[in-house]
Amino acid sequence: MSNDFYEKILDNNKKWVETQLKIDVNYFKDLSQTQTPPLLWIGCSDSRVPANEIIGAKPGDVFVHRNIANMVVHSDMNMLSVLDYAVNVLKVKHVLVCGHYGCGGVKAAMSNDSIGIIDNWIRHIKDVYRHHKGELDDIENENERFNRFVELNVKEQVSDLAKTSIVQAAWQNGQELYLHGWVYGLNSGFVTDLGVNYSSNDDLDDVYQLNI
């Protein structure tokens, strides 16, 4: 990355502040008071899937957590902390897992190549493959199989969100909390709602249900 790029982003920031202040002189003063975002976004780190831009959201609208392949790993303290804060302090109404077609993390999970320490992260995605091996192995076209794997990965992550003690406790306390799964199309810009909806822990397999 050239030095020009670095200078450019510093300059962009100054211009952005000027533009915002021209629209509303109190813009930053007001924003700095508090945040009440209605949505927690769990997305991929991929540079082409910026959370706010693709849904036309403004600063203050979306609490964001991103990692490689938009994973909800039940022992990930980072994800759990973000989720806990979003649900219990910010009281978000929606938690959205947004995957994307062409995801490098999901692609890596389909291959046997070792990339480095990330192999251990990708392994969680391989578990999703194993879980849906029958369906995925039956798809002969590799690209179609890849696309389906991306979708199934999102569905599994939404299900894993529902299994967390954080989400189950919120539901049992009568908190309004909706989980959603989307896939973003890099080459269209459109998202697809996968229609995976959980709104109570009765939707979970018996073994995962917690009496909190």
Ligand code: ZN
């Ligand atoms: Zn990705």
